[in-house]
Amino acid sequence: MIDYGVHPVLGVRIAAVDYACAVEKIVSHAKEGESFAVTALAVHGVMTGFLDSVHQRRLNGLDLIVPDGQPVRWGLRLLHQISLPDRVYGPExxxxxxxAAAEESLPVFLYGSTEKTIKLLAKNxxxxxPGLIIAGMEPSKFRQLxxxxxxxxxxxxxxSGARLVLVGLGCPRQETWVYEYRNKLSMPLIAVGAAFDFHAGLLPQAPAWMQKRGLEWLFRMIQEPKRLWRRYLYLNPLYLFNLFAERLGIKRIPVLLPDQTEKEESYG
Incomplete structure (x- = not known):
């Protein structure tokens, strides 16, 4: 189990942990009935914080942010000389x-996405x-509550009796939701985004070789070009530019490009 502490990547505090450590922390808080706000961030998630100081405070108010994307893992190595064996990919x-929840008999609540998606997700x-207990589920209303x-x-x-909640509202809304509800629910709240669609069988995952090389963004953009092209073609280069600028000690100037971020208001 690896835990190298928490380190900033473009101002967002990323935990340099592996899967075993992340699962152990979440399960421990679930058993104790303690609030624990978690998300897995790829480049898009980090950049939402870099480009918006208010959202950055939200992100840094969470308890655990794991490096979902390979470029975020590489950022830890470039900026802090921390080499993790792998990223902590949200769907995995x-x-x-x-x-672990099945083995420990910890009931799970599913929150977000569509009714079709969460029913398929629960079934799968x-x-x-087989020992997993789905205590309840509630689809998103796709508007502010x-x-x-x-x-x-x-x-x-x-x-419902749930001991932990999986949240699938998409970045950055799910992180806002987890931040706002973290003090209202005494249990781990884990923002996992596309994991809902992947494990419901509604959206294909990138091949392993693309994931390993940090090319999952390309696969997803090909799958959903109209929705994702601005996100990746603007944010990925901007992330790399500012990452190397930070490494070289150059002052970073965040530039907000048209339509590159989504509204961050909480909704359910």
């Missing part, structure tokens, strides 16, 4: 966490891990 972390996860609706969500999750 989800599977390892669900295996329970088939893969009212105060009353937020209270109803909290009540629903508490009454």
């Amino acid at each position: 972390l989800t599977l390892r966490l669900m295996r 996860l329970c088939e893969k891990y 009212t105060t009353i609706e937020q209270q109803e969500v909290v009540s629903q999750i508490k009454k």
Whole structure:
């Protein structure tokens, strides 16, 4: 189990951990009934914080941010000379966490995405891990929730008996949701994004060779070009430029390009 501490990558505090450490931390807090806010960030997630100081404070208010993307893992090595054996990929972390939840009889709540997606996700996860308990699920309303609706969500999750929540609202909304609900729910809240679609069988994952070489972004952009081309063609070069600038001690100037980020208001 590896834990090299927490280190900033473009101002976002990334935990230099491996899968075993991340799962152990989450399961430990779930057993104790303690709040624990978690997300797995790739380049897009890091850049949402780099380009928006308010969102950066949200991200740095979470308890654990793992390096989901290979370029984020490489950033730890470039800036802090920390070499991790692998990234902590959100979809893979989800599977390892669900295996542990099944073994430890920790009920799980699924929050976000569409009703079709979370039903397929629950079915597939329970088939893969027979002992897994899905305590409840609630799809996204794809809009900002009212105060009353937020209270109803909290009540629903508490009454379900869940010991941890998987959140799939997409970056950066899911990180905002986890940040806002972290003090309302005494359990781990884990933002896993595309893992919902991947494990529901609705979206293909990049081949292993592309993932290893940090090319998953290219695979995803080919799959969803209209939605993702701005994100990757703007943010990836901007990430690399500022990463090397930070390494060389050059003052970084974040430039917000048109349509490169999404609205960050919390919704459910």
